[in-house]
Amino acid sequence: MIVRKRRRIQTLFRRIVSVGSLALLFHVFQGRFTLLRDTRTDGSFLVHHFLSFYLKAGCKVCFVGLIQSFSHYNVVAQKLGVSLPAAKERGQLVFLEGLKSCFEVLFKEEPPTGQPNPLQFIREGGSNLKALYEFVRTSLTPSESDSWKCPVLLVDDVSVLLSLGMRPVDVLDFIHYCRVTVCSQLKGNIVVLVHSSEDSDDTENELVVNALCHQSNLILWAEGLATGFCKDIHGQLKIIPRGPAEPSTERDLPRTYQYKIQDRNVTFFARGMSTAVL
């Protein structure tokens, strides 16, 4: 069942130039894999958008935050109108704080019962992300009392797993297992952030990025401007729909918008139409 909602209060993106492609960011699809990609800039504003959007839409969210602390996401989410501690308390949000789990797995005694730590590969080595996948599966499998809409997995970000000693094939296996469970079985969505760069020497990262690009249904690519730094334009966003088209939305060609990030929202405009230029 596709849910469509129009929101006017406290949305992240305002001044939508054309409804076509950007509307893809406001639609709760089912069974979709969205890849967030950034080059020469920081694409985490997209992660914050999707987190607050899916929480407001009433979906059950599992957020794997590997790179920043919980309070960082919380402060930004509050600016966007969502309270993460409240979502956690009512069971809508399951938040894995990677930095805290890493500390616990290394410096604290392991509890005798209960789930193994999802990041135990840091301590034990081996190269599989099975514990992390089990965490995702148990968090998103609906229980009888759950009344949330489709489950959503958000990962920020996948490139960190490569820095922690995982091979590209392990990372791709993990994503594949998650897609089978979350997208196919549970009819939910996955949103994943990766960093990439042109002429990067990090071949393992480029391998993972290319493989994920081929598997995704939608790619949102935030790039820093090729002409250099500009105060009024922070970057450009390419929206690349892939895969089978939904019956109710038109199949679009890739569209590019330039954006400027402000304190509580992001404004989009067509290329060359920034207020600095006009």
Place this chain on the structure above:
Amino acid sequence: MAALATGGAVRRGVAPSFRRAGEPGLAALPGTRPSLRRGQLLLSSGVPSLDAVLGGGLAVGTLLLIEEDKYGIYSNLLFKYFLAEGIVSGHHLFVASAKEDPADILKELPAPLLDEVNEEETVFKSKESQDYMKIAWRYQNLPKMEASPAASSRFGHYYDVSKTLSPELLQSTKCHHFFLPEEISLHPNINICNMTSGYIRLLQSIQRIIYQEGFDGSHPQKKQKNILRIGIQNLGSVLWGEDISCTDNPEDIYSLTKFLYVLRSLLRMSLSACIITVPAHLIQNKAIMERVTNLSDTVVGLESFIGSERETNPLYKDYHGLIHIHQIPQLNSLICDVSDTKDLAFRLKRKLFTIEVHMYPV
């Protein structure tokens, strides 16, 4: 609890590293300044012009990574400025090195220029005491309020590199040392797979100090909170047991990145800040430096003119090198402060280390 009202994350027994600026307990920490826009606590890096370029200072709980210049002269100087600022502000220090004994590093810290500031303050105060309040006379006898929220010292000092810090000031500061050749004999009792043993010992040492001295809020009975400044010199060099800086195909490319990730988890959960200098010019595998940049918060690269053709170039005669700000953290907000210009050069004088915009072609 006040932290709940401000919306910060509350974990049992562990203090959140980023809190709203309005909390009175944290604003009274010496040598810090709250950044009201982001709800962070800022520290000075020891160089006021670098603080300005970084958006006000270094946030508590973050990591400043310096990519060393070719001979390590200016990066060593920034390292010492950072530690000296900690001593002058009354913070605790943790100095780690595999090359020099930390005690020797601490003996060579530059002396702060405090005398001129004291003179200005006494002159100002004596003028003020002679004014009577004509209108608000009921407030005449109330104690004077401090203009700045910081309890004692001001934010950011200037240093004289030709003089060293006085031994009395050094003795009054709590400094923890980590000198790798001396720590080899101890056996580490945490197990991180495939990490160089030097790094494991260093992480263990840092975690032990953070826990014992209560920087993570684990000893709430200690009323006076303080900041821990961690300085790690020359990380990634051969002396730490790594081979990434001496071969093209190192055996283990994950040690350094894993170390930085675990260090990040320690920094985020405690009232601390860390400076690390890395010999980036020696690391041939650029993929490692990309990952290291992604795992650090603030990344600054130094390029000195010593030995290059720019040393004799009349255009650059005023400057000693270029400084590249590769990354500034984007914490607690969607946007980040980026300085408008990217062409920055630095100049070292005896009493001043300045960073200025330069207009010349690079």
